[in-house]
Amino acid sequence: xxxxxxxxxxxxxxxxxxxxxxxxxxxxxxxxxxxxxxxxxxxxxxxxxxxxxxxxxxxxxxxxxxxxxxxxxxxxxxxxxxxxxxxxxxxxxxxxxxxxxxxxxxxxxxxxxxxxxxxxxxxxxxxxxxxxxxxxxxxxxxxxxxxxxxxxxxxxxxxxxxxxxxxxxxxxxxxxxxxxxxxxxxxxxxxxxxxxxxxxxxxxxxxxxxxxxxxxxxxxxxxxxxxxxxxxxxxxxxxxxxxxxxxxxxxxxxxxxxxxxxxxxxxxxxxxxxxxxxxxx
Numbered sequence: 001x002x003x004x005x006x007x008x009x010x011x012x013x014x015x016x017x018x019x020x021x022x023x024x025x026x027x028x029x030x031x032x033x034x035x036x037x038x039x040x041x042x043x044x045x046x047x048x049x050x051x052x053x054x055x056x057x058x059x060x061x062x063x064x065x066x067x068x069x070x071x072x073x074x075x076x077x078x079x080x081x082x083x084x085x086x087x088x089x090x091x092x093x094x095x096x097x098x099x100x101x102x103x104x105x106x107x108x109x110x111x112x113x114x115x116x117x118x119x120x121x122x123x124x125x126x127x128x129x130x131x132x133x134x135x136x137x138x139x140x141x142x143x144x145x146x147x148x149x150x151x152x153x154x155x156x157x158x159x160x161x162x163x164x165x166x167x168x169x170x171x172x173x174x175x176x177x178x179x180x181x182x183x184x185x186x187x188x189x190x191x192x193x194x195x196x197x198x199x200x201x202x203x204x205x206x207x208x209x210x211x212x213x214x215x216x217x218x219x220x221x222x223x224x225x226x227x228x229x230x231x232x233x234x235x236x237x238x239x240x241x242x243x244x245x246x247x248x249x250x251x252x253x254x255x256x257x258x259x260x261x262x263x264x265x266x267x268x269x270x271x272x273x274x275x276x277x278x279x280x281x
Contacts, residue, residue, distance in 0.1 A: 003028040003063045003255035004275060006268050014048060014098070018055040021062060024268065028063045028255040030104070033094040036069040039087055044097060052098050063255045065141070065212055066095045067104040074125035075108030075118035075152055081125060084108075088129050095138045102211055104141045104175045107153040107162060118152045123165035130168045141175040141212055146183035146227035154184035154225070156204040163209070174209045176201070177259075178245065179216035179230070182237050185223040189237055194244040213256045215242065215275065231260050231267070232274040243278050 005028030008017040014031065021029045034041035056064060068091050072084045088105070095103045108125075110118030126140065142162060147154030152162075163172045178188065186200070187193035201207065217235030219228035233239040245251065260271045 001027060001061075002252060002279065004272070005029050005063070005255070005257055006272070007031070007067065007257055007259045013051075014044070015052040015055050018052065018059060018062070018064075022059055024272070026272070027061050028065075028257055030065040030067055030257045030259075032069065033066050033091050033098075034069065036067075037071065038069070039071055039083055040090075044094065049097050056099060064098075064100050065102050065104060065255070065257065066091070066098075066100045068106070070106070072105070073108045073111075074105075074122040075110045075113075077111065081121070085125055085128055085132075088125075089132050092129065092133050092136050092138045092140075096133075096136050101137065101139060102141050102173070103138050104143050104212065106145060106151070107142050107158070109150045110152060111150055115152060115158065118150070119158060119161050120165065122152060123162045126162070126172070127167050130171060139171045139173055139211075141173050143175040143214070144177050144180045144184070146180045147185075147225035148183075148227050154180070156201055160205050163205075172209075173211040174205055175212040175214060176210055177214035177216060178237060178242070179214070179218040179235075180227060182218045182222055182241075183220060183224050183226055183228075187222055188244060189222075189241040191244060194241065194248075198248065198250070207250060210251075210254055213245070213251065213254050215245075215256050215258050216260055217242075229259055229261060232258070232271045239274070239278055242275070246275065246279050 005026035007030040008020050010017050010031050017031045072087050108122050142159045145151040145153035152158050186197045217230035217237045219230045220226040221236050258271050
């Protein structure tokens with residue numbers, strides 16, 4: 001069965017996300033491992049770890065992904081970089097303790113030093129992190145970005161170069177965000193433009209590296225470089241664009257996570273239903 005799910009809150013306890021996933025009848029889940037806007041958080045107790053792992057075992061058909069906090073910037077200045085390396089190490093160790101294989105990471109922002117320097121710094125920083133936790137099995141999913149500000153990752157070439165420069169290539173995979181690639185100029189709204197975008201992804205990075213798709217519509221137009229998620233079918237990509245990506249046989253095995261706006265308690269179900277209705281149609 002196709003793995004389709006949501007990013008869910010960990011409020012009240014990290015294991016609560018699995019309880020909510022079961023309630024929503026989804027078979028894919030993404031969570032933060034701590035408060036996404038803080039550098040540090042209390043360590044999990046062994047009781048919390050075991051409860052999460054037990055719930056996950058009982059729900060054995062679910063694909064669980066984690067997403068790093070927003071403060072991490074592996075292309076930042078020395079002060080931010082050191083904090084980011086420590087924070088990423090901590091999040092990798094948290095994911096490992098919970099039995100989560102993949103951790104989604106926004107590559108970073110060069111803050112004026114230039115894309116080339118930013119890419120070098122990100123690759124080097126990833127290697128520094130894995131030097132510290134070399135026995136860890138958690139893999140990083142480098143997420144495509146919208147190109148807002150000085151962010152790295154809005155071209156497939158950026159992600160390919162980070163992987164190529166890293167000494168930990170086997171631990172680096174890709175997360176494709178539909179809103180982000182659309183905002184950065186990759187059109188997926190027509191059959192021809194979709195096929196061209198996927199062809200570029202295959203040639204530059206390789207589909208074997210793609211392990212997760214973030215399915216989000218875009219509030220802003222193609223090439224805007226502005227990261228604003230919208231409900232499925234309500235933005236500039238539209239239902240037609242999502243039909244191509246959801247019905248592409250090459251991508252059937254790739255789990256899909258929605259990060260669409262949560263305006264009210266029904267928003268997630270409405271977006272899930274929109275996705276399910278256009279599969280194979």
